[in-house]
Amino acid sequence: MAARNNPDIDNDADADAHGGGVQSVDRALQILEILAREGDAGVSEIAEEMGVHKSTASRLVGSLVNRELVRQNSERGKYQLGFGILRLASSIPGRLSVVHEARTVLEALAAEYKETVNLAVLRSNYAVNVDQAMGPSTLATYDWVGSLTPLHATSSGKVLLAALTTDERSQVLKAVGLPARTPRTVTNRGELEKELLEVAKNGFAIVHGEFEIGLTAVAAPIFNHAGTVIAAISISGPAFRFVPEDHPGLIEGLREAGLTISAKMGYRPR
Structure with a gap:
């Protein structure tokens, strides 16, 4: 017990060993946050702010250096964020830029069809809405941005599901299942697969009261x-006034809007 109270002994290493890797991951992320905020910092400074032994901070910094997430400034001996951070960040520019490129198209659709227009991406087995343009109707007031919606019960989700390979789709549906959101929700895998084939073939998906x-x-x-x-x-939009199949040109207009945004993302139809 005396050793646990000795400031010269790295008790944090023992804690990591008993606490598993979660504590080490949390501390590594804390180091990245410190360097992002300060620009650079020495091991002693990092250890002091984190409240850990210097050897613990040094060990964690060393692991981050090996992954090129952190690099040492040779002139001052302090540490900075490394170029490995850029590699990690490179996985999301497409999503970030699609929001930017889609904005004017979303607004144009909302103004033309007077309903709510959303942009959604696949994240953590759900369709997450990342941008929205509101129609002029006073009924269209719900803010969907940031909302996670089930893939099998939403039009955006079905479009995203239809684009996955069979194995990818199986993994997603195994993880989240096919829970019924309403009596109209498709909860049979075979029925859903048939519908997704049509979605992929036709280039659009429609849901009536499934979510x-x-x-x-x-x-x-x-x-x-x-x-x-x-x-x-x-x-x-609300079912009493919004019936896409009965609205001349709406579905084709939506598909063209998707292709317009796609072209901005570098897509060229084959």
Whole structure:
């Protein structure tokens, strides 16, 4: 017990050993946050701010250096964020840029069809809405941005599901299942697969009250330069006034909007 209270002994290493890797991961992320905030810092400074032994900080910094997430400034001996951070960040520019490139298209659709228009991407086995343009109707007031919605029960989700390989789709559906959101939700895997084939063939998906009773939505895909579906654009509205199939040109207009955004992302139809 005396050794645990000795400031010259690295008790943090023992704690890491008994606490598993979660504590080490949390501390490594804390180091990255410190360097992001300060610009650079020495091991002693990092250890002091974290409240850990210097050897613990040194060990964690060393691991980050090996992964090129942190680099040492040879002139001052302090540490800075490394170029490995850029490699990690390079996985998300497509999503970030598609929001930027889609904005004017979303606004134009919302103004033309007077309903809510959303942009969604696949994240953590759900369709997450990353941008929205509101129609002029006073009923279209719900903010969907940031909302995670089930793939099998939404138009955007079905577009994103249809673009996955069979194995990828199986992994997603195994993880989240096919829970019924309303009596209209498709909960049979075989029925869903048939529907997804039509979605992929036709280039759009429509849902009537599958996610919420009284809510209708239609979505179309957005492609990147490689022809991969990276997002879905949708129009939604209350069922009593919004029936996409009966609205001349709406579905084709939505598909064209998706292709317009896709072109901005470098997509060229083959």
